[in-house]
Amino acid sequence: MTHADFEAQVDAYLDGELAPADARALEAHLSQCVECARFRDRRLALRAAIKAQLPTLTAPDVLRQRIVHKRRFNVGWRSLAIAASLAVVAVGGWQLGFQSGAGEMLGDAVLTSHIRSLMPGHLTDVQSSDQHTVKPWFNGKLDYSPPVFDFADRGYPLLGGRLEYIDGRSVAALVYGRRQHMINVLLWPSDRGTAGPSAKTRQGYHVLHWTTRDYTYWVVSDLGLAELQEFNGLLQQAR
Amino acid sequence: MEFAAVVLPHLDAAYTLARYLTRNEADAQDIVQDASLRALKYFDGFRGTTASDGRAWFLTIVRNAVYTWGQRQGSEGRVTEFNEELHSDDVTRDPAATVDLRAALDALPLEFREVIVLRELQGLSYKEISDVTGVPVGTVMSRLSRARKRLQEALS
Numbered sequence: 117m118t119h120a121d122f123e124a125q126v127d128a129y130l131d132g133e134l135a136p137a138d139a140r141a142l143e144a145h146l147s148q149c150v151e152c153a154r155f156r157d158r159r160l161a162l163r164a165a166i167k168a169q170l171p172t173l174t175a176p177d178v179l180r181q182r183i184v185h186k187r188r189f190n191v192g193w194r195s196l197a198i199a200a201s202l203a204v205v206a207v208g209g210w211q212l213g214f215q216s217g218a219g220e221m222l223g224d225a226v227l228t229s230h231i232r233s234l235m236p237g238h239l240t241d242v243q244s245s246d247q248h249t250v251k252p253w254f255n256g257k258l259d260y261s262p263p264v265f266d267f268a269d270r271g272y273p274l275l276g277g278r279l280e281y282i283d284g285r286s287v288a289a290l291v292y293g294r295r296q297h298m299i300n301v302l303l304w305p306s307d308r309g310t311a312g313p314s315a316k317t318r319q320g321y322h323v324l325h326w327t328t329r330d331y332t333y334w335v336v337s338d339l340g341l342a343e344l345q346e347f348n349g350l351l352q353q354a355r
Numbered sequence: 356m357e358f359a360a361v362v363l364p365h366l367d368a369a370y371t372l373a374r375y376l377t378r379n380e381a382d383a384q385d386i387v388q389d390a391s392l393r394a395l396k397y398f399d400g401f402r403g404t405t406a407s408d409g410r411a412w413f414l415t416i417v418r419n420a421v422y423t424w425g426q427r428q429g430s431e432g433r434v435t436e437f438n439e440e441l442h443s444d445d446v447t448r449d450p451a452a453t454v455d456l457r458a459a460l461d462a463l464p465l466e467f468r469e470v471i472v473l474r475e476l477q478g479l480s481y482k483e484i485s486d487v488t489g490v491p492v493g494t495v496m497s498r499l500s501r502a503r504k505r506l507q508e509a510l511s
Contacts, residue, residue, distance in 0.1 A: 169457055
């Protein structure tokens, strides 16, 4: 290696970006070469001067406030208003369709949960496409360990999971994507016997509901019904 | 991760970058605000898991917002691509213009200023700087080296 090569490496060395073997070679060279050592010392002096003269800055409070404010009440406000109006119409429609019974109340809660999840920052608590990351994330947060599968190879990638509070208990919500659409899967243990699947459509949202021997599932999305049923089929087979 | 948890902890870093790149207080504030709105808009695309992922992601958006702003400014904006050769080491300068480091930094081309701020002030790795600026690691290294040489000359 030439002297110029060593000099070129000094920056990477001081930045901690040099491979260990190269770093050792450079150190050996620096111990012998006055010129390179002087170069290094000038760089160290520069670093100290930068520290002294070029401070990191603190965002002004007014800017911080503007961003927090804007986020909640400007961008957030519009989607919130749209989502809220959808929620009222959708929930109202749901109740018209099903006059009584626990299932209707749950349908309301599930649909509201889905709409709320679409607001900025609400979609996932754990963001991962890895079922082996999402499933353990629920440990200690739920009294059951929900089955989690990724269907990325079928065009329905797992995006993450979050906790929801439905029917007086914390439940697992799994989030899947399909192009620009989000699919929420809410599931919790059930001992009420198998049922479904049944499909309902309200204000552009499809809600599928079915119960296995172990779990009751709610699947909500604005995805087309045919695709959502395809996804549902994957979910049922994956068990 | 929530949007707030990803972006809000890095507002100072974002502001520092924008302030040094624009050299202007009001523009820096506008850019960081604009970048935070863009970050919110594109948050679904964020796939990171750690705080430094969030920092690099948000700083990328800030940096791009600066370049967009620069194009609107016209004077600062570069119509042509940054020419690595033109900014090689042997450019003559008026020594009086570089009395202190801040002035020397402000006098550097945007492409040099950003690597100095990202590396020296914010401690990003070469790989992270490469991600934020969209140039190869080798280019990051050579820009850093030449930028430091210029600053060095201001000191001596």
